[in-house]
Amino acid sequence: MNDNPFTAWANQLLEYQRQYQDVWQTFASSANGARLGVEGLNNANPWIAALDQWWKAVSPSAAPSVQNFYSKLVEQGKAYFQVTDGLSRALQQATAAGESAMRWQEAVNNVLSSLRDMFAGQRTDVQGAARQAMGFWELPLNTWRRAVSSSILPGDFLQDVGASSIGQVRDQLHGRVDQLLSTPAIGYMREDQEKVQTLIRLNLDYQQALQDYVATYAEIGVKCVEVLQQNLQQRVAERKPIESLRELYGLWVDSCEQAYGDYVSTDKYVEIYGRLVNSLMALKRHGHMMLDEALNAVDIPTRREIRTLVHRMHEVRWEGKALRAEIEILKEQHQASLKEKQARPPAPAVNRPKRAAAKTKAMASKSAAKSKTEQNSRTKREQSTTKRF
Amino acid sequence: MIPVQIRPDRAAKEMLEFNQKLGLGLKNLINIGEISIGATPTEVIYREDKLTLHRYQSPFGEPHNPVPVVVVYALVNRPYMADLQEDRSLVRGMLKAGQDVYLIDWGYPDRADQYLTMDDYINGYLDRSVDTIRRRHGIDKVNMLGICQGGTFSLCYSAIHAHKVKNLITMVTPVDFQTPGDLLSRWVQQIDVDLLVDTMGNVSGDLMNWMFLSLKPFRLMGQKYLDMVDLLDDEEQARNFLRMEKWIFDSPDQVGETFKQFVKGFYQENRLIKGEVQLGAHRVDLRNITMPVLNIYAREDHLVPPPASTALKRYVSTRDYSELDFPGGHIGIYVSGKSQKTVPPAIGEWLDAR
Numbered sequence: 173m174n175d176n177p178f179t180a181w182a183n184q185l186l187e188y189q190r191q192y193q194d195v196w197q198t199f200a201s202s203a204n205g206a207r208l209g210v211e212g213l214n215n216a217n218p219w220i221a222a223l224d225q226w227w228k229a230v231s232p233s234a235a236p237s238v239q240n241f242y243s244k245l246v247e248q249g250k251a252y253f254q255v256t257d258g259l260s261r262a263l264q265q266a267t268a269a270g271e272s273a274m275r276w277q278e279a280v281n282n283v284l285s286s287l288r289d290m291f292a293g294q295r296t297d298v299q300g301a302a303r304q305a306m307g308f309w310e311l312p313l314n315t316w317r318r319a320v321s322s323s324i325l326p327g328d329f330l331q332d333v334g335a336s337s338i339g340q341v342r343d344q345l346h347g348r349v350d351q352l353l354s355t356p357a358i359g360y361m362r363e364d365q366e367k368v369q370t371l372i373r374l375n376l377d378y379q380q381a382l383q384d385y386v387a388t389y390a391e392i393g394v395k396c397v398e399v400l401q402q403n404l405q406q407r408v409a410e411r412k413p414i415e416s417l418r419e420l421y422g423l424w425v426d427s428c429e430q431a432y433g434d435y436v437s438t439d440k441y442v443e444i445y446g447r448l449v450n451s452l453m454a455l456k457r458h459g460h461m462m463l464d465e466a467l468n469a470v471d472i473p474t475r476r477e478i479r480t481l482v483h484r485m486h487e488v489r490w491e492g493k494a495l496r497a498e499i500e501i502l503k504e505q506h507q508a509s510l511k512e513k514q515a516r517p518p519a520p521a522v523n524r525p526k527r528a529a530a531k532t533k534a535m536a537s538k539s540a541a542k543s544k545t546e547q548n549s550r551t552k553r554e555q556s557t558t559k560r561f
Numbered sequence: 562m563i564p565v566q567i568r569p570d571r572a573a574k575e576m577l578e579f580n581q582k583l584g585l586g587l588k589n590l591i592n593i594g595e596i597s598i599g600a601t602p603t604e605v606i607y608r609e610d611k612l613t614l615h616r617y618q619s620p621f622g623e624p625h626n627p628v629p630v631v632v633v634y635a636l637v638n639r640p641y642m643a644d645l646q647e648d649r650s651l652v653r654g655m656l657k658a659g660q661d662v663y664l665i666d667w668g669y670p671d672r673a674d675q676y677l678t679m680d681d682y683i684n685g686y687l688d689r690s691v692d693t694i695r696r697r698h699g700i701d702k703v704n705m706l707g708i709c710q711g712g713t714f715s716l717c718y719s720a721i722h723a724h725k726v727k728n729l730i731t732m733v734t735p736v737d738f739q740t741p742g743d744l745l746s747r748w749v750q751q752i753d754v755d756l757l758v759d760t761m762g763n764v765s766g767d768l769m770n771w772m773f774l775s776l777k778p779f780r781l782m783g784q785k786y787l788d789m790v791d792l793l794d795d796e797e798q799a800r801n802f803l804r805m806e807k808w809i810f811d812s813p814d815q816v817g818e819t820f821k822q823f824v825k826g827f828y829q830e831n832r833l834i835k836g837e838v839q840l841g842a843h844r845v846d847l848r849n850i851t852m853p854v855l856n857i858y859a860r861e862d863h864l865v866p867p868p869a870s871t872a873l874k875r876y877v878s879t880r881d882y883s884e885l886d887f888p889g890g891h892i893g894i895y896v897s898g899k900s901q902k903t904v905p906p907a908i909g910e911w912l913d914a915r
Contacts, residue, residue, distance in 0.1 A: 248786040249583060407564040414565045417575045428779045437747055446751025457760040486676040
């Protein structure tokens with residue numbers, strides 16, 4: 173790899189540092205600083221731009237595996253800058269301006285209430301930049317989207333609709349689609365029409381479940397800000413001020429985990445979570461069924477047929493394994509009994525003639541008795557025949 | 562007092578240092594090359610379908626315990642976690658403690674395996690692996706060590722085939738699947754598992770990862786990577802981190818039928834402790850476990866909370882039951898420096914004494 177991007181970038185870092193300090197000081201002394209909005213969280217941080225610029229320059233030279241992993245680091249670095257820079261600047265603006273403790277509390281409350289509004293979706297104007305500013309907040313959702321991206325259907329076509337307006341959009345959409353879906357299916361293609369209608373209904377159900385799931389994250393976000401506030405107050409009580417960005421970031425993560433952990437163990441969350449997974453599965457299954465019909469029409473083996481074959485093959489294989497195991501057991505038993513016979517000591521020779529003689533005598537008397545019985549019965553049969561005729 | 566007292570110059574310095582570390586770290590990362598996994602050489606003893614039974618070759622000479630121990634790992638994730646690297650290896654620690662160690666690798670199942678049941682795994686693959694070891698050593702019983710879900714499998718196996726297990730060790734093993742604080746259990750209660758498996762066939766490893774990472778998303782998907790940047794200038798530490806990262810995302814798909822049985826029967830209906838698990842012709846009754854049992858759990862386990870594991874003592878009939886409480890998490894119990902010093906030697910001593 174060429175070192176130039178590193179060198180050039182390193183030379184620029186000092187310049188970024190100077191710019192950053194300028195921005196911070198301007199911000200802190202700003203007359204408007206007393207009422208900070210979340211817009212401030214993402215404003216004028218040259219470090220993020222620097223990171224982006226650097227990564228664009230060097231990433232093509234890295235191997236794909238390194239690129240994937242490093243992208244995560246860069247993304248987290250940006251989230252770190254955004255969260256800590258915004259929060260720290262906002263939270264101590266009063267200090268820089270030499271405000272009283274009471275004024276400081278007010279400033280903190282303004283910042284946190286602004287964050288709460290953002291999570292609650294009441295401030296659509298900040299959806300873009302500020303949501304990005306809270307970057308890692310969306311990690312669970314993004315991971316879900318990636319996990320289910322193998323769906324043949326679009327994942328979440330409503331994801332860019334703001335949280336506050338999602339209910340309205342969804343209702344309108346459902347209302348119109350419901351009208352469409354209520355059209356009675358008739359004629360030769362009736363069944364096909366019904367299947368498409370079901371597919372659309374299932375998709376809407378999934379979208380609704382996904383939006384409800386997204387909405388829970390807005391609620392968790394609000395809780396998270398509340399926990400952060402409590403944790404900050406605790407710091408005051410303990411007289412342990414936060415003196416570094418990393419420390420502030422750690423407190424933010426702790427607050428998020430605490431709020432998240434409390435929320436996701438509630439019945440409400442468990443219900444929404446279950447509905448999210450179940451509605452997606454119902455949608456996918458219906459999609460598979462329709463796909464199977466299309467495959468069947470062009471004489472290609474369907475998913476259902478392949479599953480049947482796999483199931484039968486499984487049964488046959490495991491029956492075979494069971495039989496082999498049984499044969500092994502029988503073999504072992506047979507071998508054991510052979511060994512036992514071989515190992516058995518021979519009977520004493522002196523008894524043999526007596527036994528043989530006794531056996532012969534018994535056989536002879538048995539044979540004599542048998543022949544006598546046969547003779548009697550023959551005589552009886554003959555007598556009987558004679559009588560009949 | 563004002564709780565946030567970050568000076569602008571300090572903030573700028575922190576960001577500068579972070580960017581510098583990120584830049585230098587990439588140089589190191591590029592030079593690291595391939596990340597190796599598995600520290601101890603093994604010999605393949607038995608194969609069946611996708612299962613491989615390994616025997617570890619001890620660098621410490623002949624084992625002094627004549628009864629080998631077979632490690633039964635979970636179907637979730639890969640078993641090389643037990644032997645991640647030389648200085649973080651449960652297996653190596655056990656070899657050092659004089660044990661003869663075998664390990665079952667279940668492999669990566671695909672669609673052809675989707676109808677494998679727990680009966681097939683436990684009374685089929687596992688039983689044949691145990692028989693192979695018994696025949697090889699000319700012994701009636703082996704020692705068994707089950708990890709996580711593998712521990713639950715080991716319990717089922719030992720309850721059914723008690724005559725083949727001399728001593729049983731369970732590590733971070735769920736027994737009671739509905740204890741308070743078991744988030745994983747809470748989440749799956751409303752999931753229609755029949756529908757899920759009918760739709761997906763096998764359950765994708767990505768979906769499983771999402772569920773596990775969602776237990777602590779901000780720490781596991783965010784903060785962890787930030788902390789990593791601090792380690793990037795140390796090549797060895799970076800290598801360790803990447804090795805762990807590789808393991809975390811090396812998630813085999815879960816066989817549909819077994820997943821269904823496990824989630825429904827164990828998590829949703831908690832049948833194991835009720836004595837209602839049926840595996841083929843066998844009913845699993847934990848009271849049949851009369852051999853000595855060592856139950857190891859992690860105090861800060863977020864996947865299998867301690868009460869889910871310690872419930873075991875109430876359901877087994879053995880008179881020789883011990884517990885080992887490890888001060889760490891679900892993964893730390895295998896790989897942390899602390900665990901290397903305590904867990905494998907404790908296992909060795911416990912086995913040697915029986």
